[in-house]
Amino acid sequence: MKKVYLIAVIFALVAGFATYFFASEIDKKTTIKDADTIEVIVPVNDISQNSTITEEMFAEDAGVFTKKTVVAADVNAQNVATSNEQLLGKVTVDPLYAGEPINVNRVEDINGADVALSLKLKKGKVAYSFSAGSVTSVDGYINEGDKVDVLVYDGDKGKARVAYKNLPIMRVSTATASKNASASGVALTEYSTLTVEVTEKQALALYKIENESTFKLVLKHRNNAPVPTTKPADAQ
Incomplete structure (x- = not known):
């Protein structure tokens, strides 16, 4: 009899955990679906420091930058790049990482204080x-x-x-x-x-x-x- 009760408890726990994770996943998808989103620019691959961003990099076949939709609450909309104009002609003063929204503070004009002298x-x-x-x-x-x-x-x-x-x-x-x-x-x-x-x-x-x-x-x-x-x- 005790073995039957033990088995029943184990099944109940398994069912409880399964229900919890299922409900959490539904809630997560519902939250993302209903949340405000923003389209940002992200690098396709890592981009090294002191790289000049040119117009050619934004071409679809260039494979340098792409656009990605993210939850607005997950980024600072004032600091992330959402248009090509925010990056065009700028120089990376920090590395940019693949798939990561670009913080505009990581790029500067060519005359910026943190840009390599050789580029000037x-x-x-x-x-x-x-x-x-x-x-x-x-x-x-x-x-x-x-x-x-x-x-x-x-x-x-x-x-x-x-x-x-x-x-x-x-x-x-x-x-x-x-x-x-x-x-x-x-x-x-x-x-x-x-x-x-x-x-x-x-x-x-x-x-x-x-x-x-x-x-x-x-x-x-x-x-x-x-x-x-x-x-x-x-x-x-």
């Missing part, structure tokens, strides 16, 4: 870093986006010349606020290197100047108009 270089240009203490580089007043001239002193001829004009500063490395403020009360900056955008030929010439000559960087007036990088006619 114009075609045919390279980045060259000066060893630049305050003596050679305007006493700590140079910032990213500024332009400088390179002033070189020729000891043999006893004269100075402008070797290069309007070199754009791309990076200010190891910048720290100086403890000694200027006379006007403005805090100065100390840095060990300044990175400029130049051609490969110019980089070789600058390396020679840096190692063989006395030079100074002259800070130029900043304006919104583009200024071409030029080499004076009398530069050697």
Whole structure:
């Protein structure tokens, strides 16, 4: 008799669990069906950091991006990409993962602070870093986006010349606020290197100047108009 009761209890438990899971699945499907949904863009495969997103990637046969319907409550609608325009021309500053809604904070414009410097270089240009203490580089007043001239002193001829004009500063490395403020009360900056955008030929010439000559960087007036990088006619 006890064995019969035991078997009955086991069957009852099994039936109870089966009923519970069945009811839960029905409830889940009903919830998803009735919930508000949103269509988002997701990568088909993982996309690495510092990848530029182009228009071709959105073509159906490209197999890079696709659209996916998700429950609106499961994502932050303000932060996920729902249209191509939110991603087009942007650069990934974090990896994007296959099937995962894309957080728009993981992409930036090409000029974004977290985008790799190599992606910002114009075609045919390279980045060259000066060893630049305050003596050679305007006493700590140079910032990213500024332009400088390179002033070189020729000891043999006893004269100075402008070797290069309007070199754009791309990076200010190891910048720290100086403890000694200027006379006007403005805090100065100390840095060990300044990175400029130049051609490969110019980089070789600058390396020679840096190692063989006395030079100074002259800070130029900043304006919104583009200024071409030029080499004076009398530069050697």
